[in-house]
Amino acid sequence: MREFDYRRADDVSGAVALLGADPEARYLGGGTSLVDLMKSGVERPARLVDVRSLPLDRIEPADGGGLRIGATVTNSDLAAHPGIRERYPALTQAVLAGASGQLRNMATVGGNLLQHTRCGYFTDVTSPCNKRVSGSGCPAVAGGEHHNHAVLGASDHCVAVHPSDMGVALTAFDAVVGYETADGPGELPLTDFYLPVGDTPHRETVLPPGALLTHVTLPPARVAARSRYRKVRERASYAFAIGSVAAALDVSGGVVCDARLALGAVASRPWRARAAERVLTGAPATAEYFAAAADAELAAARTLPDNGYKVTLMRNLVVAVLSELAGEVAR
Numbered sequence: 001m002r003e004f005d006y007r008r009a010d011d012v013s014g015a016v017a018l019l020g021a022d023p024e025a026r027y028l029g030g031g032t033s034l035v036d037l038m039k040s041g042v043e044r045p046a047r048l049v050d051v052r053s054l055p056l057d058r059i060e061p062a063d064g065g066g067l068r069i070g071a072t073v074t075n076s077d078l079a080a081h082p083g084i085r086e087r088y089p090a091l092t093q094a095v096l097a098g099a100s101g102q103l104r105n106m107a108t109v110g111g112n113l114l115q116h117t118r119c120g121y122f123t124d125v126t127s128p129c130n131k132r133v134s135g136s137g138c139p140a141v142a143g144g145e146h147h148n149h150a151v152l153g154a155s156d157h158c159v160a161v162h163p164s165d166m167g168v169a170l171t172a173f174d175a176v177v178g179y180e181t182a183d184g185p186g187e188l189p190l191t192d193f194y195l196p197v198g199d200t201p202h203r204e205t206v207l208p209p210g211a212l213l214t215h216v217t218l219p220p221a222r223v224a225a226r227s228r229y230r231k232v233r234e235r236a237s238y239a240f241a242i243g244s245v246a247a248a249l250d251v252s253g254g255v256v257c258d259a260r261l262a263l264g265a266v267a268s269r270p271w272r273a274r275a276a277e278r279v280l281t282g283a284p285a286t287a288e289y290f291a292a293a294a295d296a297e298l299a300a301a302r303t304l305p306d307n308g309y310k311v312t313l314m315r316n317l318v319v320a321v322l323s324e325l326a327g328e329v330a331r
């Protein structure tokens with residue numbers, strides 16, 4: 001591992017100043033992702049700016065009635081927070097479906113949203129990979145291993161998926177990301193936070209260089225109280241998703257009056273399923289319409305030889321989760 005300078009920041013402006021716009025510096029959250037990548041040589045920072053002493057470790061009421069989640073809140077504290085459990089249960093379920101208890105105790109909200117893909121070529125510095133070294137090629141597209149790769153929003157330059165579970169639930173609930181730069185603070189919806197893959201898969205977010213993620217705001221949403229996260233993985237625990245769904249449903253008189261849907265492990269970012277939501281809103285709350293909603297979203301899917309199963313998987317997952325939620329409303 002390359003030798004690096006380690007600094008601990010005590011306040012937000014100090015952290016931003018310590019990092020500067022140095023492309024060789026990185027913020028350090030829990031380190032559960034970054035340190036692994038440093039050990040494998042994928043990340044070779046000259047300086048780490050530890051953000052865990054910053055006063056960003058609280059979950060507080062936000063203006064307008066939502067919740068403001070600090071970027072250094074641990075995954076464990078986020079999942080356990082009573083306001084999250086009651087008002088956004090799918091978020092608690094999503095966080096608890098990720099990693100292990102030990103990792104969740106260390107991992108932070110900021111680090112989870114900014115973790116990189118788990119594509120095996122990305123983490124192997126002996127392989128070409130457009131995301132790691134722009135223009136070097138994509139073995140996954142060129143006949144390589146791709147069974148857990150993207151079916152939505154990908155390009156011929158990269159078909160990697162984003163690994164976050166938390167991000168899928170946050171995306172369903174219209175979360176807004178807050179950040180700080182040397183030029184001042186900024187905010188943007190999580191749905192606009194990750195860049196389309198296009199021919200620049202090495203550029204992952206719209207964050208300006210040196211930006212420190214400071215918080216995530218969840219707007220109030222009555223429908224979110226009746227929500228669920230379901231994750232499919234290749235073993236029962238301690239594994240990344242091969243497909244996941246965060247859904248919320250409000251039904252009145254057998255008709256869907258509000259629906260939120262986001263899909264995980266299908267794209268380079270948590271995927272807000274707006275086409276499906278349009279089909280659901282105002283439709284009868286039945287499996288037939290839930291399937292039609294899934295089909296509307298998945299009509300844009302593009303598959304490779306070994307990941308076509310994801311289209312069927314996601315269709316079944318959407319129908320199952322929405323049917324469960326509709327059943328609860330009816331009881």
Ligand SMILES: Cc1cc2nc3c(=O)[nH]c(=O)nc-3n(C[C@H](O)[C@H](O)[C@H](O)COP(=O)(O)OP(=O)(O)OC[C@H]3O[C@@H](n4cnc5c(N)ncnc54)[C@H](O)[C@@H]3O)c2cc1C
Nearest residue numbers: 029030031032033034098099108110111112114164165213
């Ligand atoms: C074995 C294993 C299994 C896992 N399984 C899952 C899973 O199933 N689901 C899931 O969602 N995740 C999973 N994870 C990922 C884990 O949740 C992430 O490693 C973790 O969330 C990253 O958080 P961190 O605070 O440790 O980030 P770090 O490793 O500290 O940082 C990650 C990245 O974010 C940047 N960063 C951190 N904080 C900030 C900030 N405030 N502002 C700007 N940039 C910042 C860092 O510079 C770095 O680039 C797993 C990890 C491991 C090791």
Ligand code: SF4
Nearest residue numbers: 119121129138158159
């Ligand atoms: S899918 Fe993306 S991350 Fe994986 S090898 Fe191709 S370019 Fe790299």
